[in-house]
Amino acid sequence: MQTAPAIEITGLRKKYVNKRGTFRRTKVENVALAGIDLAIRPGELFGLLGPNGAGKTTTTKILTTLLLPDSGQARVLGLDVVKQTSAVRSRIGFVFGGDRGLYWRLSGLNNLRYFAELYRIPPDVSKRRIGELLERLGLAGREHDKVEVYSRGMKQRLHLARGLLNDPEVLFLDEPTIGLDPVGARELRVLVRELADAGKTIFLTTHYMFEADSICDRIAVIKKGAIVAEGTPSSIKRVVENQGVVEFEVVGMPADRLAGLRGLAGVSSVTVVDQELAQVVTVHCTRPAEVMTQLGVILEGLTLRKVSSREPTLEDAYVQLIGEST
Amino acid sequence: MISLVRAAFSAFAVSMRLRVISPWAYLNWLLFPTIFTAIGLFVLSRPGATTTQLAYGVLGGGLIGYWGVAYLDGGNGIQDERWNGTLEQIFAVPTPLWVIVLGKACGSLLFGILSFLPTVAFAYFGFHALLPGVDAARLAISIGVLSFTFLTISITLTPLFALWRWAFSMLNGFELGVYVLCGFMFPVTVLAPWAQVISGSLSPTWATRAIYAATTNEGPHDFALWWLAAILISLAYLVGALFLYQMVERRARVSGELALA
Numbered sequence: 001m002q003t004a005p006a007i008e009i010t011g012l013r014k015k016y017v018n019k020r021g022t023f024r025r026t027k028v029e030n031v032a033l034a035g036i037d038l039a040i041r042p043g044e045l046f047g048l049l050g051p052n053g054a055g056k057t058t059t060t061k062i063l064t065t066l067l068l069p070d071s072g073q074a075r076v077l078g079l080d081v082v083k084q085t086s087a088v089r090s091r092i093g094f095v096f097g098g099d100r101g102l103y104w105r106l107s108g109l110n111n112l113r114y115f116a117e118l119y120r121i122p123p124d125v126s127k128r129r130i131g132e133l134l135e136r137l138g139l140a141g142r143e144h145d146k147v148e149v150y151s152r153g154m155k156q157r158l159h160l161a162r163g164l165l166n167d168p169e170v171l172f173l174d175e176p177t178i179g180l181d182p183v184g185a186r187e188l189r190v191l192v193r194e195l196a197d198a199g200k201t202i203f204l205t206t207h208y209m210f211e212a213d214s215i216c217d218r219i220a221v222i223k224k225g226a227i228v229a230e231g232t233p234s235s236i237k238r239v240v241e242n243q244g245v246v247e248f249e250v251v252g253m254p255a256d257r258l259a260g261l262r263g264l265a266g267v268s269s270v271t272v273v274d275q276e277l278a279q280v281v282t283v284h285c286t287r288p289a290e291v292m293t294q295l296g297v298i299l300e301g302l303t304l305r306k307v308s309s310r311e312p313t314l315e316d317a318y319v320q321l322i323g324e325s326t
Numbered sequence: 327m328i329s330l331v332r333a334a335f336s337a338f339a340v341s342m343r344l345r346v347i348s349p350w351a352y353l354n355w356l357l358f359p360t361i362f363t364a365i366g367l368f369v370l371s372r373p374g375a376t377t378t379q380l381a382y383g384v385l386g387g388g389l390i391g392y393w394g395v396a397y398l399d400g401g402n403g404i405q406d407e408r409w410n411g412t413l414e415q416i417f418a419v420p421t422p423l424w425v426i427v428l429g430k431a432c433g434s435l436l437f438g439i440l441s442f443l444p445t446v447a448f449a450y451f452g453f454h455a456l457l458p459g460v461d462a463a464r465l466a467i468s469i470g471v472l473s474f475t476f477l478t479i480s481i482t483l484t485p486l487f488a489l490w491r492w493a494f495s496m497l498n499g500f501e502l503g504v505y506v507l508c509g510f511m512f513p514v515t516v517l518a519p520w521a522q523v524i525s526g527s528l529s530p531t532w533a534t535r536a537i538y539a540a541t542t543n544e545g546p547h548d549f550a551l552w553w554l555a556a557i558l559i560s561l562a563y564l565v566g567a568l569f570l571y572q573m574v575e576r577r578a579r580v581s582g583e584l585a586l587a
Binding site for chain 2: 016058061064065066067068086089090094096098099100101102103104105106110113114115117118119120122123162
């Protein structure tokens with residue numbers, strides 16, 4: 001028997017209208033979502049990947065009832081996020097990344113107590129649950145400190161505790177590890193995975209590939225408001241299955257040499273990242289050995305260093321899907 | 327229903343906690359009203375002044391402070407929520423926004439009413455000025471009615487601040503206008519006839535008139551009429567607020583303007 005999706009999105013569209021100019025005001029439309037479809041199973045940890053401005057946060061805000069779509073449908077736990085707002089709000093939790101979203105001049109405990117009341121949780125339940133969450137998220141003993149003295153990692157864990165106050169069936173995490181140090185980010189990922197293992201449906205947005213690769217059951221890649229790939233991390237990697245990756249550092253990469261590199265047979269994308277004194281060039285191709293031998297010719301006269309060839313990762317698949325950047 | 331009352335009380339408690347530690351709050355209820363009282367009494371308590379003028383000097387600063395905190399803190403509170411990034415959070419909880427605003431507005435009223443303490447004390451110790459003829463019961467009821475008018479205005483206007491960042495800046499001038507139009511420091515009868523029409527449409531005008539009548543023996547004393555006028559106009563504001571909250575709920579979700587970015 002097939003279970004109903006925990007989250008179901010059909011033909012979702014959203015555009016923002018901004019005004020430009022001081023005296024002669026003109027309206028500018030930005031398409032945030034160009035008609036996306038998604039279905040997420042109960043208990044699944046689903047990752048939505050995409051670059052900044054791709055539509056990840058807009059999708060999350062529509063699903064958490066903070067935004068209305070222009071057209072299309074979105075249902076969470078079978079409830080329409082446009083019409084059944086109140087019912088949706090009481091059954092979901094959400095955590096947005098970053099420092100803000102907490103009362104810094106109140107203690108962590110008072111933040112949680114306040115939101116527990118706003119979620120209309122009975123006092124006996126909220127007292128027990130707050131205690132459990134503080135313990136589980138490693139904030140016990142620091143709950144009476146003002147949030148302004150918390151580290152970034154502690155603030156993010158407090159955010160997560162707030163998002164879990166109503167014991168939500170679906171949890172939305174919008175770039176929850178952004179700005180966290182590697183240890184804090186890893187701890188948070190472990191917690192998120194544990195929550196999914198405990199049966200919660202989790203909708204995670206991120207632009208960290210390894211994060212999605214390490215914890216998500218399934219992912220979708222969004223680009224300019226459209227889903228360009230969807231599947232398990234390993235199935236997404238298959239986009240670059242027959243490919244290899246050649247990476248090298250070069251000092252000063254003229255545009256004509258770059259074009260020459262792109263023109264080589266079997267090269268599907270070339271990305272260049274500027275560093276202090278050199279550029280790191282990543283070439284996705286079907287015949288890495290041939291590309292390696294051609295490098296000497298194409299880059300003749302340039303200072304070339306650290307040439308290597310490796311197997312493609314999810315990040316490579318992502319770059320392939322999102323497109324080249326120079 | 328009980329959970330909504332608890333949510334409103336919790337919003338009230340949080341707003342009080344945040345005010346107690348905010349230096350701005352002390353300026354609004356302590357310093358500014360005292361300055362207004364000093365200026366008012368300096369002008370109004372000269373030899374030959376009527377008892378009514380003396381009452382305006384004693385209570386005017388407190389009324390200005392009370393209104394300033396009730397109105398400005400309501401607006402600032404929403405702006406603070408926006409800067410904290412908590413405006414979206416409180417918008418997306420199962421508790422309706424008006425319940426949270428009600429709790430916060432009650433916090434503003436409680437803090438604002440404290441303005442009468444330093445101003446009345448300053449009038450007594452600084453100028454040896456006392457209210458000429460206090461009718462304690464009617465004064466208490468009139469202050470209660472005035473509080474209700476402030477509460478309804480605060481509840482009505484706050485959603486506008488939530489939706490439009492510029493609304494608070496635009497409506498800042500409204501604070502000063504109400505000082506004059508509602509007769510906090512002098513009777514509205516000295517205003518131009520067209521201004522008195524506007525005064526009559528503002529609910530605090532009628533409650534303020536009742537307050538001054540309850541502290542002097544001069545002039546008419548139509549308390550029941552004034553209280554009724556203040557309450558009915560306030561109820562009309564609340565009817566407007568019903569539509570405003572529905573509009574704000576929808577517009578905020580269309581434009582996504584609750585977030586700072």
